[in-house]
Amino acid sequence: MKDEPIYLDNAASSKMDEEVFEAMKPYMLDNFAVATSDFAYSMGVDAKEALNDARETIAEELGASSEEFIFTSCATESSNLALKGVAEKLSDEGDHIIISDIEDFPVLKTANRLEKKGFDVTYLDVDGEGFVDLEQLEESINEDTILVSIQHGNQEIGTLQDIKKVAEICNEKDVIYHTDATHTFGRVPIDVNDIPVDLISVSAHTIHGPRGIGGLYIREGTPLEKQMDGGFQENDLRAGVENIPAAVGFAKAVELIDEEENERIKELRDKLIDGMREKVPDVVLNGPDEKRTPQNANITFHYVEGESITLHLDMRGIAVSTGSACFSKSLEASHVIMGIGGDHERAHGSVRFTFGRFNTEDQVEEVVNATSEIIGKLRDISPLGEEEEE
């Protein structure tokens, strides 16, 4: 196996940038104080300033004010707080929640739990490329609807929803709108001055920041019930000692991303998609050609199982992930591939390649060649391939 693996699972987590780590270090080793008020000791005041500077940097990326952004431990917590917090706060006004069929687990499972508690949840279908039908959304909103949660970019197939239109529909109908932007924050611009969204979940570890830190944008005036009880931290919406080193690292990660990098990543993604289409027969790109996150390529290699592809790529030092069942440790095949109308065979043969800062053109070439060779060999021994040839 290679000494330096080719890592193409940046949507799961990405390598922390050394500049991020350097920015965090002083708040791990030198300044270890909690954020305190101006009346306390200097180290605490410095810590508070660092926390608020970080908050401002991240909020600015969304076009928001720093008062509208709180830190959490991860985007999963952010989405839990958003959905449960709104549901609890507005339970007297209504009990209907709308999400899409292909939401990531933090939204999907939170909605499932709220459903078990008596909330009525509508799961919107998506089309063959993963897009929500906006007319269906509009028709689904009723007088009991209190919350809509539709993601910005899909975690598996990269579909970019038109969150501006979704937000406008919700705004017009006076319904709170939350979006999970874990896979778009930093990669696809979101401006809350242009998009009337109320809540946005974001994360650091998908953009070369640290793990263990996420955030939630909360538009001023959005009704939200605190879910983590304790102290008064984070605008009294999320108790617990703030993770200041991680917050500083998160802000540094945001500072390091620019449009040029996103364009470069998109070019790598397109090179991989083109290369696979050219070199490997019987492949399908899952998700749209356009309107997809710049870092995501998700491809089904027919007649072969995703686990096998993933394992053989790993043995050549290439890290990718699959929507196939065994590997993902869930009992069923990818709900996203099934959601876009795929069958089990399409889901089981799907492989996700997600790019980041440290990927190169040479790596793309190597991955395409390795995949093409592996697929060829696996198809020769695959019973699915034989069935197809008969």
Add this chain to the structure above:
Amino acid sequence: MTKSKKLDVLGETCPVPLVETRKAVRKSSPGEIIEVIGNHPESKEEIPMAVEELGLELLEIEEKNEQWRIKIKIPEED
């Protein structure tokens, strides 16, 4: 004496035999011999493929009564 271990994946289907083989390889030491015994036909083809990818030595493949036995050697350290 050469260290060796046996891995029984009889009754297991793809990708379990390959996953278990990888696990055994990861936990092995240089020079060790791993004997994998199974009966899933595709795995009999896939395991040698993995052996090549990992730069290991394929010592033997035997097949009898729909059961196969693959012997792999972990390379000695330079």
